[in-house]
Amino acid sequence: MLTGLQIAIIGGDARQLEVIRKLADLDARISLIGFEQLDFVYSGVTKEKFKDINFAEMDCIILPITGTAGDGKIELIFSNEEVVLTEDILVETPPYFTIYTGISNEYLNQLAKKADRRLVKLFERDDVAIYNSIPTVEGTIMMAIRHTEFTIHGSNVAVLGLGRVGMSIARAFHHLGARVKVGARKSENLARITEMGLKPFHLKQLEQEVKDIDICINTIPHLIVNASVIQKMPAHTLILDIASKPGGTDFRYAEKRGIKALLAPSLPGIVAPKTAGRILGNVLAQLIEEDVLKRKESL
Incomplete structure (x- = not known):
């Protein structure tokens, strides 16, 4: 009390x-x-x-x-x-x-x-972040369905970051039938991605890894999806940036290129x-x- x-x-x-x-x-x-x-x-x-x-x-x-x-x-x-x-x-x-x-x-x-x-x-706190990853995942799935013209099943999805939220998102999209690759920097995270049955890649290879993706989900609150990365993406790619404001995406260049990029922090409070x-x-x-x-x- x-x-x-x-x-x-x-x-x-x-x-x-x-x-x-x-x-x-x-x-x-x-x-x-x-x-x-x-x-x-x-x-x-x-x-x-x-x-x-x-x-x-x-x-x-x-x-x-x-x-x-x-x-x-x-x-x-x-x-x-x-x-x-x-x-x-x-x-x-x-x-x-x-x-x-x-x-x-x-x-x-x-x-x-x-x-x-x-x-x-x-x-x-780990407990808050892990619990919150549940509504965050549901909100990310909702946005992916709403803003694409194809199914998640069979699509190529890149998740950037293997924190507590990134791990949950990668696992959920994998279970929905997407071909999921996950970008990280730490060797232990790359090993964990492999153990999860997903494709790992180092974030320094990001420009090469986005050439065939349908959905890019960023969880890293630093500018990582920059103009050089966006320039390599297919025109139909959807970028979902769920990192805290201002996110990690060059939204100006994405708009210029005609790629839909959405900043969606605080998804649990929305969905x-x-x-x-x-x-x-x-x-x-x-x-x-x-x-x-x-x-x-x-x-």
Whole structure:
């Protein structure tokens, strides 16, 4: 139970609604910022303006999955309010105060460091990433079907990256009958790809490997599908970039060449927000109890 804890939840998409329900059911008191356009009534939950929050009374904060922008601004889907997270705000918080975010950036990393507050990046956790790979795979399959004129079965698919999401996507497309090749850099990943019964290739060979593909699925959040790579692709190739913004594709050149390239980060929040939200809610409930409640009680 999270009885007595005061939690601020700022912005986010439909996944946050399941997080709110989970934490409220555990008896936490929740202040919502950036949800005034949403019709949401739940016991122990109040909608507030960012400027009215007394952060000295807050025990932790939950940011949107995307965290903050490079200037500290937080994107609010259900509000027009402008919210900027600053060091001045964090230094008001108690010493055990914890910041929870999906992903982070240099601004947020440095902000937490300067204020000496704990920063937890949920998507760097294996459990969250693996659970989230399930709706991500389903969303990728949905997009591949919607934006092609051929079946996945029998098509040539290249998956770039063998992280937790890349592995799940490669396996799923293989089971749907696609001829899957996977690009990676580490020798152990190339060995794993072989063990999975798929074709491995080193990413330095990417330009040669895309010459016969129908679908390219990128999971690497760095510019890897560049103009030189896109120039070698067949004109009908579909590029699905599911890496975090801004992705790893030269979308300008893809458009110039007439190749359909789609940036689709945060697929779990689009195709299965309830499932994705429950995953985050369960993990957050455990973390807050272990990290915040116990540290607060020990003081």
